[in-house]
Amino acid sequence: MPFRRSHQKSHHGCSACKQRKIKCSEERPECSTCLKRKLRCSFLDDHVPTASHSYDLVHRPESYTQQSSVNSDPLPLLELELLHHWHTSAAYAVSQDEQVNRVMRDVIPREGLSHPFLMHGLLAISALHLIQLRNDKDSLVYAKACIRYKQQALSLYTPHLNNITRSNCNALFAFSCLLSILCSASETLDITRTAKGIEDIVGIFRLTRGVAVIVAQARQWIESSEVAILMRPGHFEGQRVNSHSNGAPSDVESHLRHLLDLCNETCKGSISMETYTSSIHYLIDSYMAHFIAADNTIGLAWPVLVDSRYIDFLLPKDQLSLVILAHYGAVMTLLDDTWWLDRWGRLLIKLA
Incomplete structure (x- = not known):
């Protein structure tokens, strides 16, 4: 009785050879059998390599992670x-x-x-x-x-x-x-x-x-x-800016200068007096500079300019430091028409 010639099983053959249940030569991109019979040859494990990324972005929300196919990455x-x-x-x-x-x-x-x-x-x-x-x-x-x-x-x-x-x-x-x-x-x-x-x-x-x-x-x-x-003049190097402008509402400036006078009276002789007065001076300057440069970003320079000790005074809820913060909030309310400052001033006033 004639015996069937044994051969090694093909595990990575093309789709056509597997469908016909015959041995595949596994040659890429076309096996010899498909080439001889002029059949379309394809391998199931073919894939398109994905491009490497210079860095990974954060995980995306679920609604943005739909895959178009099993062989492609989701678009970000x-x-x-x-x-x-x-x-x-x-x-x-x-x-x-x-x-x-x-x-x-x-x-x-x-x-x-x-x-x-x-x-x-x-x-x-x-x-x-x-x-x-x-x-x-x-x-x-x-x-x-x-x-x-x-x-x-x-x-x-x-x-x-x-x-x-x-x-x-x-x-x-x-x-x-x-x-x-x-x-x-x-x-x-x-x-x-x-x-x-x-x-x-x-x-x-x-x-x-x-x-x-x-x-x-x-x-x-x-x-x-x-x-x-x-980089605006004086904003990030601790220098004062010119605070004279004809375009700024005088009543706001007068309130700030009244605060300065109050600080000079209540803190006279105190080691914290310079910290408070310089904070108010910078607040006046930042407010006036907004009208000079017509740029809403200038008001955010104040927390950068003030003495770090003033910010430390806020945590124990020092009364004068909170009063100054409330005045800063009042100045910021003038910029509510800027989308990223809308309600920021009111929040500061509320917390102060």
């Missing part, structure tokens, strides 16, 4: 939406200065490609802007994404403050400027849905003061870069 639809929104809308809503807006739209995303913390910060602000524009079911998706982007950005940003170099200083400075916007908008839009306290404000103030550290170490590099426009 949320990131694409937020980046598109940044280029078409959010970048123009940061400042009234066209040069600042150009840097926001063109320079910051480009820097973000090399510095993930900046890209995460950009996406977080874009998500916040969408929350402010929309009041629908998608707001929760954007809020969750913003929290993730913000946390990831801060975890990547903070270690770099101990190693500021020529290659990362521009991105660090740009992010530190965005951080004030990100923190104030996050609180006023209440994306965490948690009660706010004075310790939250102190945390924000301390966080935003990182910009002074960056400028102190990399001022020359930043001034010769494309992000130099974000």
Whole structure:
């Protein structure tokens, strides 16, 4: 009785040979049997290699993780939406200065490609802007994404403050400027849905003061870069700005100067007097500078300029420090027409 010639089983044969239950030569891209019979040859384990990424973005909301097929990666639809929104809308809503807006739209995303913390910060602000524009079911998706982007950005940003170099200083400075916007908008839009306290404000103030550290170490590099426009005279180096302007409402300035007089009377001879008076002086300067430069971002410089001891006074709820904070909040209410400052001033007044 003739015996069937044995052969090694094919485990990686083409689809056509497996369907016909015959041995496949497993040659790629076409096996010899299909080539001889002029059949279409395909292998089930063929796949398109995926491109490697320079860095990983945060986990996406579930609604954005739909896969088109088993052999393809999901498109980062949320990131694409937020980046598109940044280029078409959010970048123009940061400042009234066209040069600042150009840097926001063109320079910051480009820097973000090399510095993930900046890209995460950009996406977080874009998500916040969408929350402010929309009041629908998608707001929760954007809020969750913003929290993730913000946390990831801060975890990547903070270690770099101990190693500021020529290659990362521009991105660090740009992010530190965005951080004030990100923190104030996050609180006023209440994306965490948690009660706010004075310790939250102190945390924000301390966080935003990182910009002074960056400028102190990399001022020359930043001034010769494309992000130099974000550096206003005197804002991040502890210098006073010219506080004379014909465009500012005189009643607000008079209230601030009355506060200064009150401080001089109640703190005379106190070791904390200089801390309080300089804080009020900087508040007057920041308020007046807003009208000189017609830029809403200037008001956020005050927490960076004040003596760090003033911020320390806030935690034990020192009475005069809270009065000064309430006046800062009153100044910020004048900027409620700016989306990322809307209700920020009122929140400060409430907590003070």
